[in-house]
Amino acid sequence: xxxxxxxxxxxxxxxxxxxxxKCIKQGFAVYxxxxxxxxxxxxxxxGVHVFKADITNVEEIDKLCNQLPSINxxxxxxxxxxxxxxxxxxxxxIDEMIDVNVKAPIYLASRLSKNMIEQNFGHIIFIGSQAGKxxxxxxxxxxxxxxxxxxxxxxxRMELKPYNIKVSVVYPxxxxxxxxxxxxxxxxxxxxxxxFLLKPEKVADEVIKLMNRPVREVNLPRVMAITSKLYAIxxxxxxxxxxxxFNKK
Numbered sequence: 001x002x003x004x005x006x007x008x009x010x011x012x013x014x015x016x017x018x019x020x021x022k023c024i025k026q027g028f029a030v031y032x033x034x035x036x037x038x039x040x041x042x043x044x045x046x047g048v049h050v051f052k053a054d055i056t057n058v059e060e061i062d063k064l065c066n067q068l069p070s071i072n073x074x075x076x077x078x079x080x081x082x083x084x085x086x087x088x089x090x091x092x093x094i095d096e097m098i099d100v101n102v103k104a105p106i107y108l109a110s111r112l113s114k115n116m117i118e119q120n121f122g123h124i125i126f127i128g129s130q131a132g133k134x135x136x137x138x139x140x141x142x143x144x145x146x147x148x149x150x151x152x153x154x155x156x157r158m159e160l161k162p163y164n165i166k167v168s169v170v171y172p173x174x175x176x177x178x179x180x181x182x183x184x185x186x187x188x189x190x191x192x193x194x195x196f197l198l199k200p201e202k203v204a205d206e207v208i209k210l211m212n213r214p215v216r217e218v219n220l221p222r223v224m225a226i227t228s229k230l231y232a233i234x235x236x237x238x239x240x241x242x243x244x245x246f247n248k249k
Contacts, residue, residue, distance in 0.1 A: 153169045
C-alpha cells in the first residue's frame with residue numbers, strides 16, 4: 001500500500017495539509033497541489049512532491065496532470081465556501097464556489113481516471129460535505145456545489161467499476177479549520193455549532209482508513225447518515241431543525 005502514488009488537492013491547509021503529512025509519515029509517495037508557496041515549501045521539505053497550481057484554470061489543470069506520474073489514489077479535497085444568502089452573494093463568489101468545488105474536481109477526475117483505466121486500478125476520493133445531502137439557510141450555493149459532486153461521484157462510480165476503480169465520498173459536518181472563518185467572517189455560524197465541530201485530525205484519520213478499505217461513503221459524525229436519510233423522508237422537519245444553525249439576520 002505505501003508504495004502507491006497519492007495525489008492530494010488543497011494540501012496547504014486544513015484537512016488537506018493533515019492528510020498530506022500523515023501520508024508522508026506512512027511512507028506513501030505524495031504529490032500535492034495548492035496555491036500557498038510558503039506552505040508548499042514546508043511540505044516539500046517533508047518529502048512531498050509539490051505543484052503550485054490554480055485548479056480553477058483548465059490550462060493549469062492540464063499542465064499539472066501532465067507532470068504527474070500514474071496516480072493510484074486521488075484525494076480531491078480543495079474546496080471553498082461563502083455562507084451567505086444567494087441574493088447577497090457577488091457573482092465572483094458564486095463563480096469561485098462552482099469553479100473550485102464542482103468544475104475542478106470533475107476536470108481532475110476525468111483526466112486522472114484515464115490513467116487509472118490503463119493501469120486497471122485506482123481510487124478517487126472526493127471530500128464532500130453534509131451540505132451535499134442537506135442544505136441549510138445561507139449555504140444554498142455552497143450546498144448546490146456539494147450536491148453536484150454527490151451526483152457526479154455516484155455516476156462516476158458506475159462508469160469506472162468495470163475498470164477496478166473505486167469512487168468514494170467523505171461527507172463531514174463542519175470542521176474546526178480556517179475554512180469556517182473564510183466562509184463566515186462574523187463567526188456566528190461557528191459559535192452556533194461549536195460543540196458539534198469535528199476535529200480535522202479525526203477527518204484525516206478517516207480518509208487514511210478509507211484509502212486502505214474503500215467504501216462508497218463515509219459520514220462524519222456517523223450520526224449524520226441518519227440525518228440525511230431522515231431528510232429524504234421528512235425534509236420539512238429537518239429544515240426546521242437546521243434553521244437555527246444559520247440564524248444571522
